[in-house]
Amino acid sequence: MTQNKKTDRFEAARLQKKDKIVELGHDPFGQRFDDHRSIADVRPLCPTESGVDGEAVRVAGRIMLRRKAGKLRFLDIEDATGKIQLLFSRGDLSEEQWELMGALDLGDLIGIDGRLRRTESGEVSIFVSELTVLCKSFTQPPEKHHGVTDVETLLRHRELDLIYTEGVRDKLLLRSKILDSVRNTLAERGFVAVETPVLHAVAGGAAARPFLTHHNALDMPLYMRIALELHLKRLMVGGIERVYELSRVFRNEGIDATHNPEFTMLEAYQAYGDYRSMMDLTEAVVCDAIEATRNAECGMRNKDVPHSPSSILHSISWGETEIDFTPPWPRKTYAELFAEHAGCEMTDADAVQAKARQLAETGDIKAEFIADMDAGHVHPDIVVSEVFEACVEDNLVGPVFVIDYPASICPLTKRKQENPDIAERFELFVHGMELANAYTELNDPHLQEELFRTQLEGQSEEDSMAKMDTDFIQALKVGMPPAGGLGIGIDRLVMLLTNSRSIRDVIFFPLLRPEGSEA
RNA sequence: GCCCCUGUAGCUCAAUUGGCAGAGCAACUGACUCUUAAUCAGUAGGUUGAAGGUUCAAGUCCUUCCGGGGGCACCA
Known part of the structure; x- marks a missing residue:
């Protein structure tokens, strides 16, 4: 240097x-x-x-x-x-x-x-x-009164940040308390913590670009996992009826206030449950974590805790506002939210396309997307999904469970018995941020295999979550119990509970470009 | 990948229209037995992110590059 x-x-x-x-x-x-x-x-x-x-x-x-x-x-x-x-x-x-x-x-x-x-x-x-x-x-x-304020120095030398910036240590330690709380909540309900491989031959279970690596002795490419899903379901097939993993996943994508290339994910699976069981579990996990952070804050060194005290037990401060998490949280169907905010039925393809064009004019949807749509390259449900993201998600102050998604965008999810076009899935939104995602898990191996094949249509290989995993299909053929599965982005949960605007505030060492490279 | 902002002493920040690079803290020398960001006197500390250019003269203007921040895009 x-x-x-x-x-x-x-x-x-x-x-x-x-x-x-x-x-x-x-x-x-x-x-x-x-x-x-x-x-x-x-x-x-x-x-x-x-x-x-x-x-x-x-x-x-x-x-x-x-x-x-x-x-x-x-x-x-x-x-x-x-x-x-x-x-x-x-x-x-x-x-x-x-x-x-x-x-x-x-x-x-x-x-x-x-x-x-x-x-x-x-x-x-x-x-x-x-x-x-x-x-x-x-x-x-650093200077004794002002400390270090340069964000770059703080992130590159986090130990200085921890020593000299008031409140940083407490906030990051709060993360550990939240992790403890999540594990306790799951353990109390009989979920078993397991560890599954990080290195995957096929990076499945989500739609994301993986990191590629290589095994020398086997001379084969390997991917860093982008999700925990497929191995955990195989464990359910193996008779571990309530199972979870709380660990790191890796996605080779952009970095911003809510995305770090490696982040911590919770996935939990409950045999003989469904997505409704997962709503109950989500409420328990989040409410217990809120209580845990409150209790932790009481014993903290610094009094400028993230949350103003509130009379409501399960409420948190977010910026200047207060969010009430007292369960049960509202549950609204994708279709009714769509109709409410888009002003048309999602089944009315022409109206949806018109709405998409309207959103393109205000810049909420890309012009390229409209061009693809007009050329007939886009599945109608993808248009619905695009419109939903553009005009619904930001309005979801929450907490709210958005339920019953169009089946075509949910290839790992069981369809509703009475309507195969709708999948038994929910996403939990809070202040426009997607906090949790859960399904009633698809356990029909032949349908799963077919969905893995057909999902590829109209999508580039790397953009699709439907990557054929033959070991997984084989496992489903052995017989997986009907089950509910839940995924929670733990970093975002910690952001929410610590009133943090940036994911970097809740990760000790977020990824940065190396400094002062000689090249 | 695109747009905007930003980079000055170890740290926090100044520097007028382009006109001698400065202060506080920290450091060093000294004074002081109850301080609270202690105080006081003195000393030292700089390739202004890097390279090039314009100019009598560049921290300041121009070009390229590097790092960081914010926004957009990507991220079902």
């Missing part, structure tokens, strides 16, 4: 201090430090009156701020639970300890033994009796 030369002057100063620490007989990189307590635990133990000696405590943390006042040094340190002020007094410390203190810099990790006591101004403090260096830091910390 060309940066090295610039940073040298800072690193050199810290290297000298490291040598000083060694000279004084201490390890600049520290050793195991037992029996320290969390700062959050220790703070309340401080006597309320200034100048009164409290309990002897041992803590560890990173040096965040430093102030000098004559032969006194005030250091603020922070651990995973909070901050506390340390006071070093020249009069109370040995020469060796005072010199060791002088070799500290902002950003160093230290261990402290001392007594809790309030300063004259009433600040909770630890009056230090012994300092232990736990790790020397060699980089210059």
Whole structure:
């Protein structure tokens, strides 16, 4: 890196201090430090009156701020639970300890033994009796008041973001709480967590462009999975009646506020259920997660939590608005929503085409699409789908289950008994964002095989989700129970529950282009 | 892939019409035994993202490239 030369002057100063620490007989990189307590635990133990000696405590943390006042040094340190002020007094410390203190810099990790006591101004403090260096830091910390604001720096050096930007750590840890909650909800209902292959010979189960890789020994191309679906259904055939996987999938597509190339997906399958069972499950998963985030926020270091408190148990803040998730959530059919917002019946092909042209004029639908449509290259249901996306989805504030989709755009879904043109599928929308997608799973192997073939019509191979997977068809022939299946985009769920506008806010290390390539 | 915005010291930001690249924090030296973004005095710190061009003169204008952000497209 060309940066090295610039940073040298800072690193050199810290290297000298490291040598000083060694000279004084201490390890600049520290050793195991037992029996320290969390700062959050220790703070309340401080006597309320200034100048009164409290309990002897041992803590560890990173040096965040430093102030000098004559032969006194005030250091603020922070651990995973909070901050506390340390006071070093020249009069109370040995020469060796005072010199060791002088070799500290902002950003160093230290261990402290001392007594809790309030300063004259009433600040909770630890009056230090012994300092232990736990790790020397060699980089210059960001500006103490403003921190780092440059988004690129924050994303490329997420550890700095976590240390120095207020609330970032809490928000990302909230993600872990949500994941725990989702797993608990599923476990309570008897779902078994499994792991299936990430490397697929055929990337099926969704319509998305996969990442391509290669196995050397077998000399064969492999795809990173774009969905979990097909393997999980094979496990249902195998007798695992309630099964889920909560893990990473990969899609080789654009990056924006709601898309990262690798993201976390939940897929759950329930034998002998249907898409209605999955609505109940979705409500449970989301409501439990809302409760979990509330409980987590109560114990958090920073009070500027994402959500304003509300009297409604299952409600969350989203921007300036409040969304009520109290179940049951409304269920509206695709057809009625279509009629409501498009102003015509989706079965009236001519009217739908007219609406599509109208939407093209306002730019909500691409001109190219209209050209394809007029040339007869587009299935009528695709036109319906296009119009639906253009004029319905953004109006779905939600939460709302959109149910009963046109069968032709759902090749893995069971058709309604009374109407084979309609598939038993729902998508959950909240503020125009697609949060969940579920089906009554198709378990007729011959129909499935046929749909895999016919879906290809009018679509490029890579745009189709209907990729023939013969192992999967073979499994269906063994016999898969009628079942409901559910998919939830976990990153989007976390965005929703943490009031985050960008998916990057809820992923520790979102994908970025490498910086400063020499080429 | 397209359009708009953006890149100045480790960090946060200035720099008039094209006219000597500056400040705060951090660092370094010093003063101060109760500070709270401590304060005060001093020192040092720059290939203005990169390359080219216009000009007596470029952080500023032009071209290309690189990174980032936002929007569009793609994403059933």
